[in-house]
Amino acid sequence: xxxxxxxxxxxxxxxxxxxxxxxxxxxxxxxxxxxxxxxxxxxxxxxxxxxxxxxxxxxxxxxxxxxxxxxxxxxxxxxxxxxxxxxxxxxxxxxxxxxxxxxxxxxxxxxxxxxxxxxxxxxxxxxxxxxxxxxxxxxxxxxxxxxxxxxxxxxxxxxxxxxxxxxxxxxxxxxxxxxxxxxxxxxxxxxxxxxxxxxxxxxxxxxxxxxxxxxxxxxxxxxxxxxxxxxxxxxxxxxxxxxxxxxxxxxxxxxxxxxxxxxxxxxxxxxxxxxxxxxxxxxxxxxxxxxxxxxxxxxxxxxxxxxxxxxxxxxxxxxxxxxxxxxxxxxxxxxxxxxxxxxxxxxxxxxxxxxxxxxxxxxxxxxxxxxxxxxxxxxxxxxxxxxxxxxxxxxxxxxxxxxxxxxxxxxxxxxxxxxxxxxxxxxxxxxxxxxxxxxxxxxxxxxxx
Amino acid sequence: xxxxxxxxxxxxxxxxxxxxxxxxxxxxxxxxxxxxxxxxxxxxxxxxxxxxxxxxxxxxxxxxxxxxxxxxxxxxxxxxxxxxxxxxxxxxxxxxxxxxxxxxxxxxxxxxxxxxxxxxxxxxxxxxxxxxxxxxxxxxxxxxxxxxxxxxxxxxxxxxxxxxxxxxxxxxxxxxxxxxxxxxxxxxxxxxxxxxxxxxxxxxxxxxxxxxxxxxxxxxxxxxxxxxxxxxxxxxxxxxxxxxxxxxxxxxxxxxxxxxxxxxxxxxxxxxxxxxxxxxxxxxxxxxxxxxxxxxxxxxxxxxxxxxxxxxxxxxxxxxxxxxxxxxxxxxxxxxxxxxxxxxxxxxxxxxxxxxxxxxxxxxxxxxxxxxxxxxxxxxxxxxxxxxxxxxxxxxxxxxxxxxxxxxxxxxxxxxxxxxxxxxxxxxxxxxxxxxxxxxxxxxxxxxx
Numbered sequence: 001x002x003x004x005x006x007x008x009x010x011x012x013x014x015x016x017x018x019x020x021x022x023x024x025x026x027x028x029x030x031x032x033x034x035x036x037x038x039x040x041x042x043x044x045x046x047x048x049x050x051x052x053x054x055x056x057x058x059x060x061x062x063x064x065x066x067x068x069x070x071x072x073x074x075x076x077x078x079x080x081x082x083x084x085x086x087x088x089x090x091x092x093x094x095x096x097x098x099x100x101x102x103x104x105x106x107x108x109x110x111x112x113x114x115x116x117x118x119x120x121x122x123x124x125x126x127x128x129x130x131x132x133x134x135x136x137x138x139x140x141x142x143x144x145x146x147x148x149x150x151x152x153x154x155x156x157x158x159x160x161x162x163x164x165x166x167x168x169x170x171x172x173x174x175x176x177x178x179x180x181x182x183x184x185x186x187x188x189x190x191x192x193x194x195x196x197x198x199x200x201x202x203x204x205x206x207x208x209x210x211x212x213x214x215x216x217x218x219x220x221x222x223x224x225x226x227x228x229x230x231x232x233x234x235x236x237x238x239x240x241x242x243x244x245x246x247x248x249x250x251x252x253x254x255x256x257x258x259x260x261x262x263x264x265x266x267x268x269x270x271x272x273x274x275x276x277x278x279x280x281x282x283x284x285x286x287x288x289x290x291x292x293x294x295x296x297x298x299x300x301x302x303x304x305x306x307x308x309x310x311x312x313x314x315x316x317x318x319x320x321x322x323x324x325x326x327x328x329x330x331x332x333x334x335x336x337x338x339x340x341x342x343x344x345x346x347x348x349x350x351x352x353x354x355x356x357x358x359x360x361x362x363x364x365x366x367x368x369x370x371x372x373x374x375x376x377x378x379x380x381x382x383x384x385x386x387x388x389x390x391x392x393x394x395x396x397x398x399x400x401x402x403x404x405x406x407x408x409x410x411x412x413x414x415x416x417x418x419x420x421x422x423x424x425x426x427x428x429x430x431x432x433x434x435x436x437x438x439x440x441x442x443x444x445x446x447x448x449x
Numbered sequence: 450x451x452x453x454x455x456x457x458x459x460x461x462x463x464x465x466x467x468x469x470x471x472x473x474x475x476x477x478x479x480x481x482x483x484x485x486x487x488x489x490x491x492x493x494x495x496x497x498x499x500x501x502x503x504x505x506x507x508x509x510x511x512x513x514x515x516x517x518x519x520x521x522x523x524x525x526x527x528x529x530x531x532x533x534x535x536x537x538x539x540x541x542x543x544x545x546x547x548x549x550x551x552x553x554x555x556x557x558x559x560x561x562x563x564x565x566x567x568x569x570x571x572x573x574x575x576x577x578x579x580x581x582x583x584x585x586x587x588x589x590x591x592x593x594x595x596x597x598x599x600x601x602x603x604x605x606x607x608x609x610x611x612x613x614x615x616x617x618x619x620x621x622x623x624x625x626x627x628x629x630x631x632x633x634x635x636x637x638x639x640x641x642x643x644x645x646x647x648x649x650x651x652x653x654x655x656x657x658x659x660x661x662x663x664x665x666x667x668x669x670x671x672x673x674x675x676x677x678x679x680x681x682x683x684x685x686x687x688x689x690x691x692x693x694x695x696x697x698x699x700x701x702x703x704x705x706x707x708x709x710x711x712x713x714x715x716x717x718x719x720x721x722x723x724x725x726x727x728x729x730x731x732x733x734x735x736x737x738x739x740x741x742x743x744x745x746x747x748x749x750x751x752x753x754x755x756x757x758x759x760x761x762x763x764x765x766x767x768x769x770x771x772x773x774x775x776x777x778x779x780x781x782x783x784x785x786x787x788x789x790x791x792x793x794x795x796x797x798x799x800x801x802x803x804x805x806x807x808x809x810x811x812x813x814x815x816x817x818x819x820x821x822x823x824x825x826x827x828x829x830x831x832x833x834x835x836x837x838x839x840x841x842x843x844x845x846x847x848x849x850x851x852x853x854x855x856x857x858x859x860x861x862x863x864x865x866x867x868x869x870x871x872x873x874x875x876x877x878x879x880x881x882x883x884x885x886x887x888x889x890x891x892x893x894x895x896x897x898x
Contacts, residue, residue, distance in 0.1 A: 016879055020864075023888055026897060041809055044872045051873070057812045060879065295878040296867045303864045303888065314864055322869035333869055360490055363506045395874025396845030399883075402867055403849055407856035415469075415752045415763055418745045418851055420771035420782055423493045424500070425844025429744040430465055430509065434848075439472055439752065448475060 002073075003096040004031040006309060007087050009077050009244070010103030011039045011126070012295065013276030013302035015060065017101050018070045020306025028310070031095060032065060033087065035076045038128050043295055045124060046152065048131055049138060050159030055131045080248040082269055099271050099309045102245050102258055103302060106238035106277035106293055111147075115210030116234075123234040124152055137231060138164070145219050145229040146170045147207050149177030151325050152235035154190065157199045158327055160233075169200040169227055171207055171219070181323070183338045183373070186387050193328040238293055240278045253280040254289030263312035264305035273309065275301035284318035284405070285337060285384065286345055292321045322402040324395050333398030336385030336405045339375060348378035352411070352441030358393050360421065360428030370394065372433040374401075374411075374441055381410040381445050386434070393426065400434060411445055414438035451522075452545040453480040455758060456536055458526050458693070459552030460488045460575070461744065462725030462751035464509065466550050467519045469755025477759070480544060481514060482536065484525045487577050492744055494573060495601065497580055498587060499608030504580045529697040531718055548720050548758045551694050551707055552751060555687035555726035555742055560596075564659030565683075572683040573601055586680060587613070594668050594678040595619045596656050598626030600774050601684035603639065606648045607776055609682075618649040618676055620656055620668070630772070632787045632822070635836050642777040687742055689727045702729040703738030712761035713754035722758065724750035733767035733854070734786060734833065735794055741770045771851040773844050782847030785834030785854045788824060797827035801860075801890030807840050809870065809877030819843065821882040823850075823860075825890050830859040835883070842875065849883060860894055863887030 005028035006021055008014045018030045044058040052058055065072050073095070079088040080100065087095045108123035110116060120141075122134050138144070144160055146153045149172030157168045170177065176187040177194075195201055206222040210232060218228045240257045242250075250268045253259040257280035259267040264279065266272040276298035283290045297319045304314045324333035342349050352374050359367040370390030376383055386401040388394045404414070414435055421429045442448075454477035455470055457463045467479050493507040501507055514521050522544070528537040529549065536544045557572035559565060569590075571583050587593070593609055595602045598621030606617045619626065625636040626643075644650055655671040659681060667677050689706045691699075699717045702708040706729035708716040713728065715721040725747035732739045746768045753763045773782035791798050801823050808816040819839030825832055835850040837843045853863070863884055870878045891897075 012879065020888065023892060024895070024897065026892075041872070041877055043870060043878070044810055047813070047872050051814065052810055052812055058810050060877075064879070294869075296869050299878040299881075300865055300867045303884070307864055307891075314861060317865050320867045322867050324869045324871040324874050326871065326873045331871075331874055333871075335869065361493055361501060361507050363501055364496070365500065392841060392874055393845045395869070395871055396842045396849060399868045399875075400845060400848045400852055402869065403852035403856070403858070406862075406866065407852070407858065409852070409856065412763060413855075415756055416749055416766050417855065418749045418769045418771050419848045420743075420745050420773045420784065420844070420851065421492060422773040422775065422780075422782075422844055423490070423496050424775045425773050425780055425841055426848075428490055428509075429492075429748040430461065430468075430513070432748075435752070439469065442756075443472060443475075446473070448473065 001086070001094045001096055002031070004029045006030045006099045006101065007095055007097040008032045008101040008103055010034060010276065011036060011105055012042055012060065013105070013298040014101065014103035015039065015064060016299045016302035017103055017275055017306040018065065019068045020303045021309050022068045022070060024307045025310050031071045031073055033073045033075065033077050033089070033095070036127060037074060040126050040128060040131070042126055045126065045131065046155035046159045049135060049156065050162035054135060055128050077244060080244065082248055082272065085271070099273065101305055102272065102274040102278055103276045104241040104244065104278045107241050108234060109237040109239050110234070111236060113207055113210055115212065118210055118212050119215040120230060121210055121216050121232040121234065141166050141231040143228040144168045144231050144233065145227055146233045146235060148172065148234065148236035149201065149203070150180060150235060150237070151178065154178060154194060154327055155325060156233050156235060158194060158197065161197055161199060167200070169202065171205050171221065172201065172203045173206050175204055177201060177203065182332065182334055183340060183387055186332055186389055189389060190327045190332050193330050197328050238277065242278050245274070245278065255291055257281070262315040263308045264301055264316060265308065265312055273305045275305040282318040284320045287318060290319050290321070292319055294321065294323055296322050317406065320402055320405055322398055324398050330389060331391060331394035332389045333394045334385065334387045335398050335401035337375060338385055338387065342375060342384055347384065349375050349384065350378050350441050350444040351375050352437040352439070354433035354436035354440060356427040356431035356433045356436070358391050358427055360423050360431065364423055370397070370427065370433055372437045374437040376411050376441050376445060378445065381412060382408050383410065397434060411438045411441045450543045450545055451480070453478045455479045455548045455550065456544055456546040457481045457550040457552055459483060459725065460485060460554055461491060461509065462554070462747040463550065463552035464488065464513060465748045465751035466552055466724055466755040467514065468517045469752045470758050471517045471519060473756045474759050480520045480522055482522045482524065482526050482544070485576060486523060489575050489577060489580070491575055494575065494580065495604035495608045498584060498605065499611035503584060504577050526693060529693065531697055531721065534720070548722065550754055551721065551723040551727055552725045553690040553693065553727045556690050557683060558686040558688050559683070560685060562656055562659055564661065567659055567661050568664040569679060570659055570665050570681040570683065590615050590680040592677040593617045593680050593682065594676055595682045595684060597621065597683065597685035598650065598652070599629060599684060599686070600627070603627060603643060603776055604774060605682050605684060607643060607646065610646055610648060616649070618651065620654050620670065621650065621652045622655050624653055626650060626652065631781065631783055632789060632836055635781055635838055638838060639776045639781050642779045646777050687726065691727050694723070694727065704740055711764040712757045713750055713765060714757065714761055722754045724754040731767040733769045736767060739768050739770070741768055743770060743772055745771050766855065769851055769854055771847055773847050779838060780840060780843035781838045782843045783834065783836045784847050784850040786824060787834055787836065791824060791833055796833065798824050798833065799827050799890050799893040800824050801886040801888070803882040803885035803889060805876040805880035805882045805885070807842050807876055809872050809880065813872055819876065819882055821886040823886040823890055825860050825894060827894065830861060830894050831857050832859065846883060860887045860890045
C-alpha cells in the first residue's frame with residue numbers, strides 16, 4: 001500500500017487542486033490519480049478539428065505535475081473506504097490518504113434518442129484516443145450533423161468546416177443557438193456569423209431518431225424531415241461524474257453533484273473535498289445551485305480546495321459564470337447574469353450599451369468594433385452582468401467585468417474606473433465601451449428623464 | 450453676452466466632462482470653449498508619423514459634442530471674472546456661467562538647453578497644424594534625435610522609423626528608458642525590442658546643447674560627444690496649463706496644478722471645477738499629489754467632475770496610474786505601483802510572477818508569451834500594482850488589474866478570481882498568469898518556507 005497526505009482524483013481541476021495544495025502546504029505529499037493517459041485542454045477540444053490540427057497539440061503536459069512535486073498514478077480508482085481512508089485502484093493497488101479531493105469532472109449527456117448508439121455518433125468525450133478516432137473518421141465525412149447549438153456545437157461547426165469539404169448542419173431545439181448563455185441580440189449575431197461560413201443552422205428543431213443500418217446515415221427531425229449524415233456530434237451538455245462519490249457515501253445534491261460547503265469540503269466528510277464539474281456550485285448572485293460547467297469555475301474551485309485542505313479558510317464566492325468564444329473570427333463573451341437569467345429571478349434591472357472600435361483612432365490596423373452591454377440592479381446600481389462582442393480583446397475585457405462583478409462594483413463606481421488605453425490595444429479613453437455603457441446606465445438608474 | 454449653465458474650458462477631458470454633465474443633468478446648457486480647431490487623440494500622436502499616416506486620421510470628431518447637445522465655441526478664453534461669473538474671449542465675446550470647468554490640460558516641458566529654440570526642434574504639442582508641419586519636415590530628415598526615452602520618446606522612435614530611411618537616436622538621462630514608469634526588467638525588455646529595429650538608444654546621457662546655425666544640425670552631449678541631427682523631438686514631459694486659472698485667483702498646488710477636493714471642485718471656488726492634466730491629483734495609494742499625466746486619469750476625473758457639477762457626490766478615488774504601450778510589436782502595461790515606486794514610500798512588498806502563452810494550447814496561431822508581475826503589500830496582502838508584457842491582450846489585462854487594485858483585492862481574493870478563458874483569446878485556465886502570479890505571491894505572503 002502506498003501512502004500520501006493528499007490523493008486527488010481527476011483531470012484538469014485535479015492538476016490545479018494539486019498545485020494549489022503544494023503551494024500552500026509544500027511539505028505535503030500529493031498523489032494525482034487519473035484514468036486518462038493524457039489530459040486534454042477541455043476548451044481546446046473543438047480546435048483539434050481545425051486550427052490546432054490534432055489532439056496531440058491540445059494536451060496539458062504532465063511536466064506541470066513533476067515541476068510541482070506531484071506524483072501521478074495512471075489508473076482507475078474503483079473504491080474509496082472513508083473509514084480506513086484508503087483508495088483502491090482497479091488493479092488492486094491501494095493508496096492511503098489524509099485528505100481526498102474529488103475532481104472527477106463530467107461526462108457527456110447522452111439523450112435517449114433512438115439510434116444514439118449507432119456508429120459514427122460521437123458525444124464529445126475528453127479522451128485522447130477517442131477524439132483521434134473522430135478526427136480520422138471525419139476525413140471521409142460529407143454530411144456532418146451537430147446536435148446542440150451551444151458553445152461546443154457552435155465551435156465544432158466553425159472548426160470542422162476548416163480545410164474540409166463537408167456540409168455541416170447544427171440542430172438546436174431552442175429558438176436560438178447559444179440561448180442558454182447569451183442574450184438574444186448576441187445569439188443572433190453569433191448565429192449569423194456562423195451562417196456566413198456555410199454552416200446550416202436549424203433552430204426550434206429536435207432530433208427524434210438517428211437513422212442508419214449500424215452506421216449512422218441520417219437523422220429524423222420531430223417535424224418528419226430527414227437530414228443526411230455520415231457523422232453526428234452530440235453537444236448538448238454534460239453530467240457530473242459522481243458515481244464513485246455516490247458509492248462511497250458522499251451526499252449528492254443538485255443534478256447529482258457532490259454537496260460541498262464554502263470551503264469546497266464535502267457535506268459528508270471533512271476530509272473529503274470536491275471541485276470542478278463534479279461539485280455542487282452555488283450562484284454568486286443568489287446562492288442557489290447552478291448547473292453551469294466552465295473551466296474558469298472549476299479551476300477557481302480547485303485553487304480554493306487545494307488551499308483549504310489542511311486549514312479551511314478560503315471561501316468560494318460562488319459561480320459568476322464567465323466565458324468567451326469565437327465564431328467565424330468574431331469573439332463573444334459574457335460575465336455574470338444575462339437579461340434572460342436576471343428576469344428568471346425577477347430582479348429589476350437597467351441596462352446600458354456602448355460600442356467603439358477596439359483601437360483609437362479606429363483607422364489603426366485590424367481595428368474591430370466592440371459592443372458592450374452591462375446590466376445593473378435597478379435598486380442598488382450594482383453590476384450583475386455584462387456581454388461583449390468584438391475582436392480578440394473581448395477575451396480579457398470580459399475578465400475586467402468579472403473583477404468588477406466579484407467586487408460588486410456599482411455603476412457609480414464605474415464613473416471612477418481608470419482604464420489604461422493605447423491606440424493599438426484598446427478603445428479610446430473617451431469611447432472605452434465598458435465605462436460608457438456604465439455611464440449610460442446611470443440615466444435610468446437615477447431616473448433622469 | 451452669451452449664457453450657459455456650464456462652461457468647459459479645454460480639449461479631451463473637456464469633451465468627457467461635458468458629456469458626463471449632459472448625461473447627469475440633461476436640462477443644463479453646456480458650452481465647450483477651446484483654442485484648437487480640432488482635438489487630437491493625445492495617445493495617438495506618435496502614430497501620426499507611422500501607422501495612421503497623418504494628424505487628419507487622429508482626430509476626435511466634433512460630432513461627439515453635437516450628439517450630446519454641447520455647443521462648441523472655438524477661441525481662446527483670456528479672462529474669467531469669478532464674481533460676475535463671466536468668461537471673456539480673446540475676441541471680446543463674453544460667456545456667463547453658473548459652473549465652470551477647467552480642463553485646460555498641459556503643455557510640453559521645454560528644458561533650458563542652449564539652442565532649444567532652433568528650427569526643427571519640436572516639443573510634442575497637441576496641435577494639428579504644428580504636427581502636420583513636423584510630418585512634412587520629417588520626410589527630408591536623415592538624422593532624428595529624440596530627447597527623452599519615456600513613452601512619447603519610445604513610441605515616436607518606433608513609429609518615425611516606419612516607412613522612412615532615417616537614423617533615430619534616443620537620448621535618455623536615466624540609466625534606462627521608461628524607468629519612471631516600469632520596473633527594470635520590463636524597461637530592459639522594451640529597450641531591447643526597440644534596439645532590434647535599429648533605433649540607437651543612449652542612456653545615462655544628457656543633452657547639453659543643441660547645435661546649428663538657425664536650423665538644428667546636431668546635439669552635444671554632456672560627455673562632449675556630438676550627434677548629427679536635422680530634427681530633434683523633445684519628449685521629456687509636460688507641465689499643467691494653468692496660467693489662466695492662476696490669473697483668476699484659483700489656488701494652485703503641486704507642480705502648479707489647480708487644487709481640487711475629492712469632488713474635483715476647486716479649493717477656491719465651489720462653482721469652479723477642474724479635471725485632467727491641469728488638476729492636482731492625489732495618489733490612490735497614499736493620497737499625496739502625484740505628477741502622473743494619463744488620459745485614463747484625465748477622463749476618469751472628467752466623468753467625476755461632470756457628474757458632480759450640480760450635486761457633488763462622486764468621489765475621486767485618486768490616481769491608480771494605468772497605462773500600456775507597444776514597442777516594436779510587444780505590448781507593455783503597468784497598473785498601480787511598481788517595485789521602484791513602492792520602495793520610495795518604504796512599503797514592504799512581496800511579488801509573484803508568472804508567464805504563459807496568451808492562447809491555449811500555445812500552438813494556436815499568433816500565440817504570444819505573456820509575463821505578469823504582481824506586487825502585494827506584505828502586511829495586508831492587498832494588491833498594489835502589476836506589470837504585464839506580451840501581445841495585444843496586455844491592453845485589457847492591465848485593466849483587469851486596474852479593477853482589482855481599485856477594489857483593494859488581496860492575493861487571497863485572487864485565488865477565487867474567475868477568469869473566462871478561450872483557446873484563441875486567453876491563456877489556459879490552469880496557466881492564466883494574473884491568477885498564477887497571485888498564487889505564487891501567497892508563498893512569501895504566508896511565510897511558507
